[in-house]
Amino acid sequence: MPINTKAKENVINLYLFYSDTCPHCDELETELIEIEKDFPNIQIYRYEVTKSVKNNKLMVEAAEKLDTVSKYVPFTIIGTKSFTGYSGTQTKAAIEYTLKLYSNVPSYKDPVGELLGIDYSKGTLTYDDIKKLYSTKDIDDKKEESIIDVPFIGPVSLKKLSLPVISILIGAIDGFNPCAMWVLLFLLSILIGMKDRKRMWILGGSFLLASALIYLVFMLAWLNLSSFVGVMWWKMLIAAIALIGGVINLRTFFRSKEAGCEVVNEDKRNKIFAKIKKFTSEKSFLLAIIGIITLAISVNFIEISCSAGLPAMFTGILAMHNLSSIEYAFYIFLYILFFLIDDLIVFAIAMKSLKLTGISNKYVKYSHLIGGIIMLLIGILMIVKPEWLMFNF
């Protein structure tokens, strides 16, 4: 840690948490050397976090001070503004923009400086305060590149648009894979035969809810796993899943000749049908619901593997972003909603018309093609240009 010999007035502290094994940290370091020449009033404090437990703990505490999380390095802090990761020229531009803002004030709020016990600015202005006072069109130019004008809607931030679009797109592609659809159809055919609307709604709805729940549990578990895996290993894992999943999807596309339903696992299917018949004819409504939920959980748990890694890949990309818990929950909810949309349509039509509807397997075939291409692309980008997958530019 460098010894501070400068007066604190007009000096801007920049805190950098990095790892010796992190290539993006090296790239940011190169940029910081250039930035120091343009901003002689900055003081950079560097903390290596993989070899020092103390520094790792400091990084976590520093993030907590700013009410954020520090899952990835490099993790850079100026005042109350933090940057996670390194996205090339965009990160450099964002740091320079922040330094320009802070250069306007003689003092500012520096909670991390206080935490680290170094000489720090004792002002009260936060990043947002300084931005309101001093941001100009010139300084904002780089930020405005990520805002587009959409007809009839107005200005839209690309930063805010990308993750929802990805959630919907990948969720919908995953949903076209009718892994558990056959169970839903069989369940609905039995329920339609019973002509008991209340039972249909509750048992059918329970099946769909349980299916959503098992997906949610899987994705949250995967998201939490990312906290325990180093950045490089995480990216390699997601790249491997994406590449293998992409190949499997494309192979499925090229191998499928007719658009139709493949008959597999006859014994397993017959056992599931027997269970459905048993649960739906159960006199106790509560036992029937419990039976259907248990069935949905077991069927979907096994069928997650049939999605060829799509939910794991999506959650892996989400984990790379510095989001709040609510934002993670929102994007996962969006994914699951669009994943279930074909099931919801079939269920709604069955409830309304007491007839079963099918969605053509032609769409399934093309979902393998589109999904395969997207997964291969993501796998390759994760290796050569991972910063392009960071949608919070």
Added chain:
Amino acid sequence: MKIITISAIWCPSCLVMRPRFEAITKKYPSIDYKTYDYDLDDGAKSYHPGNILPVFILIDKDNNECGRLIGEHSVNDLLELIEIHSQQGGQR
């Protein structure tokens, strides 16, 4: 001529084909139609349906299979199959 259809309750493609097949039955009401459920009807397996559903099998007047369509097809594909085999001597 006889047309055998092998489908399954759980098969979305079979549901998609249902209205198309109904159009055929309306166009050719004199053909003998028989539907088997792959899982529930023992007779289905005797026609060796394979592993893709639905399956449409044309049987001629001598009770021999003379044509087959597997999976999802358009109404025109079904009509073409019937027309070809009618011209080749199957009764309608």
